[in-house]
């Protein structure tokens with residue numbers, strides 16, 4: 001089954017490879033299940049998916065693969081065509097002749113429209129949130145209020161009020177004993193986990209600086225023209241990637257994976273200041289909404305550590321997706337899981353299994369539910385999302401910003417109303433003129 005993996009995302013290799021580690025986690029889940037959790041015969045976990053695009057369909061597949069006693073009982077998407085596509089694909093994958101169906105959907109349990117999420121949440125024990133990022137805070141709050149376990153794709157918000165709301169929801173999930181697993185999938189990748197263990201164990205000494213880059217040719221071209229949409233709202237949601245209010249901009253939607261590794265290295269301590277630049281040089285046509293196509297941001301921590309973070313979407317240019325962490329005693333090539341001293345001598349290299357991080361995160365989510373040991377990734381998913389939003393704010397305004405200022409930002413990208421009709425066409429930010437709000 002394909003995932004969404006736009007060129008923007010970790011390589012298909014990472015989530016297609018079924019490896020020894022994925023299998024090991026799965027075995028751990030199965031043994032805990034066989035240890036008596038099914039004794040009552042009523043341990044079915046009902047899964048609901050909200051956001052039936054590529055990633056959501058992939059997440060549903062991973063959820064059903066993670067635990068044998070799961071059924072996909074409800075689908076929600078703002079567009080009916082998307083629910084139908086996901087329904088066909090998942091039914092084909094999981095309902096086999098002679099076996100009990102794992103996908104138990106009917107026309108009455110596939111929901112569309114702005115309130116689809118409420119119906120899905122009502123029907124489910126575990127909710128998978130994989131819509132366009134803008135809607136995540138609203139959907140997460142509703143799921144947690146209803147007492148449901150959640151898999152929550154990244155980024156978790158597009159503005160600071162959204163992040164603050166998700167922080168509250170995460171705390172609420174913790175208080176209610178609900179599992180909340182983040183789609184910041186590298187944190188579940190065995191090679192990355194081993195590499196960060198070495199960093200935290202002191203192999204490179206004290207961290208001095210970090211560099212991360214996410215430079216690719218871009219993602220999908222706008223999917224629908226205005227004349228094929230019933231309203232401006234439909235047009236923008238169909239082409240969500242290109243609108244800051246929906247995606248957060250591409251550094252938030254995509255580069256967050258690299259920024260999250262910087263936060264991981266810093267033990268999720270937040271930086272003091274954020275400054276940098278950005279703009280749109282190549283992706284200038286109106287059809288590309290109002291997002292930028294490049295950012296160059298410097299994050300500075302209170303102890304002087306700096307992260308140099310750059311990302312761009314420029315076709316026909318050199319691509320680079322790399323993360324480096326430099327310490328007093330050595331340097332880490334995170335993507336290659338390799339550590340050298342400053343003379344270039346190899347200090348450590350990961351030689352364990354690759355691992356399907358997309359599967360592992362679901363294995364761990366369901367194991368945590370079964371074992372009654374809730375997982376909560378709320379803290380880092382909020383901070384890493386805010387880090388990315390802060391970079392966008394610094395790029396859009398051209399100002400040096402403090403963490404406190406961005407965390408307390410009042411910029412709220414929520415539209416006047418969630419309804420099919422007119423919606424203002426947002427303008428492109430101009431550094432030096434666009435104010436920090």
Ligand SMILES: NC(=O)c1ccc[n+]([C@@H]2O[C@H](COP(=O)([O-])OP(=O)(O)OC[C@H]3O[C@@H](n4cnc5c(N)ncnc54)[C@H](O)[C@@H]3O)[C@@H](O)[C@H]2O)c1
Pocket residue numbers: 004005006009010050051052053054055056076077078079082113114116117130131132133135153154155183184185237253254
């Ligand atoms: N962790 C990863 O590696 C990874 C990989 C790909 C995508 N993602 C994330 O997953 C999310 C979805 O990305 P995608 O590539 O699947 O995009 P997509 O466009 O394929 O799917 C998004 C779906 O959400 C639907 N949607 C929009 N607003 C909605 C609403 N209010 N209610 C219900 N559905 C709504 C859209 O109609 C669409 O079908 C994004 O946040 C993206 O950043 C994460």
